[in-house]
Amino acid sequence: MKSSLRIVVSVLLLVTAVWLWWYFHPSPETAIRRQLTRLGVAASFEGRESILARGLAAQKFGGFFAPQVHLLLEPRDLLNEAVTRQDLTELMVRLRSLPGVHAFKVRFYDPVITLAADREHASVEVTVNAESTGERHLFVQELKLGMANIEGEWLITSVATVRVLNRAPVQFFLATR
């Protein structure tokens, strides 16, 4: 009885040790997935916030990006192509201050991670879904993120929108209603 108890305890200890090792030493893919989940939480908010809370949350959001981020977004005039972390932080403050937006939830789905040979850089194709009060799919967009392991943390270095459907040049189309 005593020896079987020892075996059970040993196995439990081994499983716990393996889990702890996995948790604190994740593979790059796991670390990137966790980072995207955290980013979604940081970009989301619910209810009215104080100015201080809004500033802190935006600061946290900015922390997911490298000091310089290259953006390639459609439409092109939405943001400049090269922005700083500070620009993104300010953008998040503005978003959280929009009148009428009392809740905003961001989630990242289906990340497809391709690691570079050095395993310190990665390209991530991911679908972002933003929902606001009453709108489950306010914004759905596939993104291609460039990420780099900077001082132990996977930070976003570039963001590009991916077209799921190619469209003809918009200027030639005329909607009549």
Add this chain to the structure above:
Amino acid sequence: MTLVRAVGVVALAWVVFKFVLLPIRVEGPSMAPTYRSGSINFINRLAYWRSPPHRGDVVGVRYSGHSIMLLKRVVGLPGETVEFVNGQLLINSQPLSEPYLKYESHWTARPQHYQLGQDEYFVVGDNRSMPYELHEKGAARRERIVGRVLL
């Protein structure tokens, strides 16, 4: 024995609904009235295993994965030209009969037409009474078409 059967049924259901028939919930008005927002359906991933998509098929078009998809109808096939004139869809400059359309449309996309590549299918929703700019449509590469809607 019952437990084994139950496990087998669960495993089979998991394989079927994960890899063959993807359950979907339709959201948004772009496929109305054929598919209404909130309705449940399935995408048959084996539909195009041995044959390419056909004109008129309603298909799922994926983003980076299968969690969120566009539900659209294939109207243009590889190599064809697509244009809208006063609500009429023209394929290679010839009007296409679309009995599934129930709402009036006034879309016009002249003088330019869309020329599909050799790996592209033009997909659009059935609700063309929506404003043109708000309706997601365009050319989907073959590898983005997940399968055909089942029901």
